[in-house]
Amino acid sequence: xxNLFRLLLAVLLLSAVTSACGGGASTGDKGYVDGAGIVTxxxxxxxxxxxxxxxxxxxxxDLSLSSYAGKVIVLNVWGSWCADCRLEARELAGAARxxxxxxxxxxxxxxxxxxxDQGLAFEKRYDVPYPSFYxxxxxxxxxxxxxxxxxxxxxxxxxDATGRVAASIQGQVPSQQTLVDVVRDVLK
Numbered sequence: 625x626x627n628l629f630r631l632l633l634a635v636l637l638l639s640a641v642t643s644a645c646g647g648g649a650s651t652g653d654k655g656y657v658d659g660a661g662i663v664t665x666x667x668x669x670x671x672x673x674x675x676x677x678x679x680x681x682x683x684x685x686d687l688s689l690s691s692y693a694g695k696v697i698v699l700n701v702w703g704s705w706c707a708d709c710r711l712e713a714r715e716l717a718g719a720a721r722x723x724x725x726x727x728x729x730x731x732x733x734x735x736x737x738x739x740x741d742q743g744l745a746f747e748k749r750y751d752v753p754y755p756s757f758y759x760x761x762x763x764x765x766x767x768x769x770x771x772x773x774x775x776x777x778x779x780x781x782x783x784d785a786t787g788r789v790a791a792s793i794q795g796q797v798p799s800q801q802t803l804v805d806v807v808r809d810v811l812k
Contacts, residue, residue: 661795663806671788674781675767679757682734682743687755689783692729696790696810697783698803701733701765701772702756704746708796709778713750715800716780720753722804726811727785732756733764735777782810 677699678688689697700716702709720730734743734756743756757764765772771789772779780803782791790810797803 661793661798663791663793663798663802665791665806665809666789668790671784671786671790672770673788674771674783675769677757677764677767679759679764681755682740682747682758683755684740685755687731687757689731692731693787694727694785696726696728696785696807698723698728698730698807699733699781699783700730700797701735701777701779702746703734703736703777704742705737706777710746710750712778712797713746713752715797715803717750717752718800719797719803719807722800723807724753726808728807728811730754733759735759735762735765782807784810 676688676690678686678690681687689699698716698719700712702713704710716730720728723730731754732747732752734740734746737743737758737760740758743758746752747756759765768781768789771781771792773794776794778796780793780797781789784790791806793803793806
C-alpha cells in the first residue's frame with residue numbers, strides 16, 4: 625500500500641510540474657509567439673512615443689509615420705504566412721474603411737516574408753486598403769520596445785494624434801468592432 629501511495633504521489637507531482645511548464649505563449653517551432661487578442665489601453669499619463677518608424681513599402685515607395693502627424697495611426701504587424709493574420713485581415717480592412725472619414729491612418733508592417741510579392745498578393749487577396757512596410761527582419765518593431773513583443777505576430781498598435789502609443793492588441797484583433805471602438809476611444 626505504501627508503494628502505491630508513493631507511485632500516486634509521484635504521478636501527481638509529475639503532472640503538476642509538466643502542466644506548469646506548458647502555460648503561456650511559446651514560439652514552438654514557428655519562430656513567432658501566438659497572441660490571444662489581448663487589448664491594452666494606456667492612460668494618457670502612461671503613453672510613450674515610439675522610436676522613428678520609416679521605411680520602404682511593399683510597392684517600393686518610402687514612408688515615414690511622421691507624415692501622418694496629427695492623426696491617430698493604427699499599425700498592424702502581419703505576415704502572409706501567418707494563419708491569424710489571414711483571419712484578421714478582413715476585420716482590419718473593414719475597420720480601415722469604416723474609419724476612413726475620421727482622422728485615422730492605417731499602416732501595416734509585413735514581416736518575415738521573403739519577398740514583397742508575398743505581401744502584395746496577401747493585400748490583393750484580402751482587399752487591404754492601406755500601405756504596408758516591407759520589413760522581413762522585423763527591425764521596424766524595435767521602435768515599439770516595451771509595447772510590442774517583436775515575435776508576437778499579429779500585433780496591432782494604436783498611436784494617438786500626439787504620436788504616443790495609446791493602445792495595443794497582442795494577437796489577432798478580436799473583431800472589427802473591437803478595433804473601431806478602441807480607435808474611437810483614442811480619438812476622444
